[in-house]
Amino acid sequence: MFDFIPQIPLADWVDAATNFITSTFSFVFNPIRNQFGDFMSWTASQLSAIPPFVIVILVAVCAFFITGKRIGLAAFSVVGLILIDNQGLWDQLMSTFTLVIIASLLSIIIGVPVGILMSKSKTAEAIILPILDFMQTMPAFVYLIPAVAFFSIGMVPGVFASLIFATPPTVRFTNLGIRQVSTELVEAAEAFGSTGSQRLFKVELPMAKKTIMAGINQTVMLSLSMVVIASMIGAPGLGRPVLSALQRAQAGPGFVAGLSIVILAIIMDRFTQNIYKK
Amino acid sequence: MPVIAVKDLSKVFGKNIKQSLKLLDEGKKKDEILKETGDTVGVNRASFEVEAGEIFVIMGLSGSGKSTLIRLINRLIEPTEGSVTIDGENLATMNKDDLRRVRREKLSMVFQKFGLFPFRTILENAEYGLEVQGMPKQEREEKAKKALDLVGLGNYVNQYPEQLSGGMQQRVGLARALANDPEVLLMDEAFSALDPLIRKDMQDELLELQQSMQKTIIFITHDLDEALRIGDRIALMKDGSIVQIGTPEEILVNPANDYVERFVEDVDRSKVLTAENIMKRPETINIEKHGPRVALERMAEEGISSIYVTDSKRNLKGYVTADDASAARKKEIRDLKEILKTNVPTVERDKPMQEIFELIYDSPVPIPVVDNGKLVGIIIRGSVLAALAGESEVLNNV
Numbered sequence: 312m313f314d315f316i317p318q319i320p321l322a323d324w325v326d327a328a329t330n331f332i333t334s335t336f337s338f339v340f341n342p343i344r345n346q347f348g349d350f351m352s353w354t355a356s357q358l359s360a361i362p363p364f365v366i367v368i369l370v371a372v373c374a375f376f377i378t379g380k381r382i383g384l385a386a387f388s389v390v391g392l393i394l395i396d397n398q399g400l401w402d403q404l405m406s407t408f409t410l411v412i413i414a415s416l417l418s419i420i421i422g423v424p425v426g427i428l429m430s431k432s433k434t435a436e437a438i439i440l441p442i443l444d445f446m447q448t449m450p451a452f453v454y455l456i457p458a459v460a461f462f463s464i465g466m467v468p469g470v471f472a473s474l475i476f477a478t479p480p481t482v483r484f485t486n487l488g489i490r491q492v493s494t495e496l497v498e499a500a501e502a503f504g505s506t507g508s509q510r511l512f513k514v515e516l517p518m519a520k521k522t523i524m525a526g527i528n529q530t531v532m533l534s535l536s537m538v539v540i541a542s543m544i545g546a547p548g549l550g551r552p553v554l555s556a557l558q559r560a561q562a563g564p565g566f567v568a569g570l571s572i573v574i575l576a577i578i579m580d581r582f583t584q585n586i587y588k589k
Numbered sequence: 590m591p592v593i594a595v596k597d598l599s600k601v602f603g604k605n606i607k608q609s610l611k612l613l614d615e616g617k618k619k620d621e622i623l624k625e626t627g628d629t630v631g632v633n634r635a636s637f638e639v640e641a642g643e644i645f646v647i648m649g650l651s652g653s654g655k656s657t658l659i660r661l662i663n664r665l666i667e668p669t670e671g672s673v674t675i676d677g678e679n680l681a682t683m684n685k686d687d688l689r690r691v692r693r694e695k696l697s698m699v700f701q702k703f704g705l706f707p708f709r710t711i712l713e714n715a716e717y718g719l720e721v722q723g724m725p726k727q728e729r730e731e732k733a734k735k736a737l738d739l740v741g742l743g744n745y746v747n748q749y750p751e752q753l754s755g756g757m758q759q760r761v762g763l764a765r766a767l768a769n770d771p772e773v774l775l776m777d778e779a780f781s782a783l784d785p786l787i788r789k790d791m792q793d794e795l796l797e798l799q800q801s802m803q804k805t806i807i808f809i810t811h812d813l814d815e816a817l818r819i820g821d822r823i824a825l826m827k828d829g830s831i832v833q834i835g836t837p838e839e840i841l842v843n844p845a846n847d848y849v850e851r852f853v854e855d856v857d858r859s860k861v862l863t864a865e866n867i868m869k870r871p872e873t874i875n876i877e878k879h880g881p882r883v884a885l886e887r888m889a890e891e892g893i894s895s896i897y898v899t900d901s902k903r904n905l906k907g908y909v910t911a912d913d914a915s916a917a918r919k920k921e922i923r924d925l926k927e928i929l930k931t932n933v934p935t936v937e938r939d940k941p942m943q944e945i946f947e948l949i950y951d952s953p954v955p956i957p958v959v960d961n962g963k964l965v966g967i968i969i970r971g972s973v974l975a976a977l978a979g980e981s982e983v984l985n986n987v
Binding site (some may be wrong): 513517 | 692700702706722775
C-alpha cells in the first residue's frame with residue numbers, strides 16, 4: 312500500500328534535530344546540568360540530614376492544621392512515614408520528594424503564565440492546546456531519550472521529563488479557571504475602569520484560584536508518577552528499588568517500594584487538596 | 590445641556606457588518622438583515638439625550654437590545670457606529686486610557702445579578718472602583734463606608750456577599766457604584782433578580798436616594814410597572830430600535846404605535862394578576878420563640894385581629910386570633926400550639942386573582958400566599974378590590 316511514496320526519514324530528522332540542539336545549546340544545557348544538578352543533590356542531602364522524627368512531627372503538625380484540626384491525615388502520615396523509614400527507604404524518599412517538589416514548582420512557574428496567556432488569546436489557545444495534547448499522549452519513555460542527550464543522566468533529566476509530562480494540567484486548569492469567571496464579574500471589573508492587570512490579579516485569578524489549585528494537584532500527582540520512569544535514567548529515589556525489583560523479578564521489595572510511593576502520593580495529594588479547599 | 594447624548598448608536602454582531610449597516614440605512618428590519626447577511630442587529634441607530642438628575646428608563650422585552658444598548662454606552666461592547674457623548678467627549682471613539690478614565694470618574698454600573706466579588710468583603714467590594722484608581726486605603730475605605738451607610742449597610746462591612754440576602758447584595762452593588770461619585774449611573778435590570786416585595790422596597794429607596802443625590806441614571810428594565818414607577822422619561826425598545834420616548838404619562842396616554850399600545854393596554858386585570866402581584870408583607874410570630882403575650886402585643890401594634898404563625902424557617906403553621914390569645918393569657922397558657930388554628934386555605938404565588946375571589950370572601954382571615962410551604966405574603970380584601978379597580982400602587986409587579 313502507498314508504495315509509491317518513499318519512506319519519509321522522520322526518525323532521522325528527529326535524530327538530526329536532537330544532535331543539533333545538543334551540540335549547539337550545550338553551553339546552556341551543561342551549566343543547567345551541573346549547577347541545577349548540584350543544587351538538587353544538595354537539597355536532597357540536606358533533607359536527609361534532618362533526623363526523620365523531626366520531619367515526621369513536622370508533617371503531622373502541618374497535616375493536623377491543614378485539614379482543619381482533624382486527626383486522620385496526621386495519623387496516617389505518622390504511620391506511613393515511620394513505615395517507610397522502617398523499610399530503610401528514607402533517603403530514597405527524600406530524593407523523590409526533592410525531585411517531585413522541584414519539578415512541580417517549575418511546572419507551576421511555567422504553567423500558570425502559559426495558562427493565563429491561553430485564556431487571553433484565542434490564537435494562543437489554538438496553538439498551545441495541540442501541543443499540550445502531544446505532551447500528554449506521547450509515551451513518557453520517549454522524552455527520556457532527548458532528556459539524556461541534553462542533560463546526561465541523574466535528577467536533571469528526570470525533572471525535564473517530568474516537566475513535559477506534568478505541566479499540561481496546570482496550563483489547562485489555569486486557562487479553564489480564568490475563562491470560567493462569569494461575564495458579569497469581568498464586566499464589573501471593566502466597568503469600574505480596571506486595567507488589564509488589575510482585572511487579572513484582582514478579579515480573575517482570585518476567582519480561578521480553586522480551579523488552578525485543582526490543576527496544580529494534578530501536576531504534583533503526575534510528576535510523582537514520573538518517579539519510577541525517571542529512575543530508568545538514573546534519577547535517585549523510590550523509583551530505583553522498584554526498577555531493580557522489576558529487573559530481578561522480586562515481588563517483595565518491589566511491593567515495599569511501590570507502597571512507599573503510594574504513601575507519599577496520598578500525603579501530597581491530601582495536602583494540596585486541602586490547600587485549595589480553603 | 591444634556592449630561593449624556595447618544596446619537597445613531599448601532600451594534601451589529603456578525604461578519605458582514607458593512608453590508609448590514611447599509612441595509613440598516615435603507616430602513617431594513619432586524620429579521621430581514623438576518624436573512625440577507627446572517628448578521629444580528631443588536632441596536633439599531635438609537636438616539637436620545639439624558640438631562641442631569643434625570644432617571645431615564647430604557648424598557649423592552651428580552652431580545653429587544655436594551656442590555657446591549659446600556660453596554661454600548663460604557664463600551665463594554667464596542668459600538669459599530671454612532672456616538673456617545675459625555676461632557677463633550679465621545680466615548681465611542683476615544684482611546685483605551687481615556688475610556689478607562691471616564692469609566693473611573695464619570696460612569697458606574699449596577700448589574701442584574703449584582704456582579705459582586707465573592708472573595709471580597711462588603712467593604713472591599715464597595716471600595717473596588719476607588720481601589721483601581723490607586724486611591725490610598727484609608728481614604729477609599731472612608732468613602733466606601735459612606736456609600737454603604739447611604740444604602741443602610743454600614744454595619745455589614747466585614748461580611749461576605751454570600752452572607753447577605755439578594756436585596757442587601759444589590760445595595761452593595763449600588764454602594765459600589767456610588768462610592769466613586771459618578772455623574773452617570775447605569776443600572777442594568779438592577780432589581781429584576783429580587784423578590785417582588787423587596788423589589789418595590791428597592792425602587793422606593795432608589796427614588797428616595799435620588800432626591801438627595803440627583804444623579805443622572807439610565808435604568809434598564811423589562812417591567813412596565815417598574816418603568817412607570819421610577820422613570821422620569823421612558824424609552825421603549827423593540828428589535829433593537831427605540832420606538833417611543835416620553836414621560837410615563839405620554840406613553841400611557843399616547844402610545845406611538847401598536848407595539849407600545851399592546852404593552853400598556855388595560856387588559857382584564859383579574860386574569861393577568863396573580864397572588865404574587867397583590868400580596869402584602871405578612872405580620873408573623875414564631876411558634877418556637879413566642880407565646881400568646883407576644884402575639885397579642887404584635888396584633889395591637891399593627892391593629893389587626895389575627896396573626897400568622899410560622900416556625901423559624903418561615904414554614905406556615907397556622908394563625909391565632911386576638912380573642913383566643915387574650916383568653917389564653919388570662920388562663921396563663923404559655924404555648925401557642927394550644928390556641929393555634931390550622932385550617933387555613935392557602936394559595937401559591939402564581940394563583941390567578943380570579944380564583945382568589947371566592948376564597949377571600951369565605952375566609953375570616955387574610956389568605957396566606959405560600960411557596961413550598963413557606964409563608965411569603967398575605968392577601969387582604971382591600972388589595973384585591975383595589976387591584977381590580979386598576980390602582981397600580983397596590984401591585985408588586987405585573
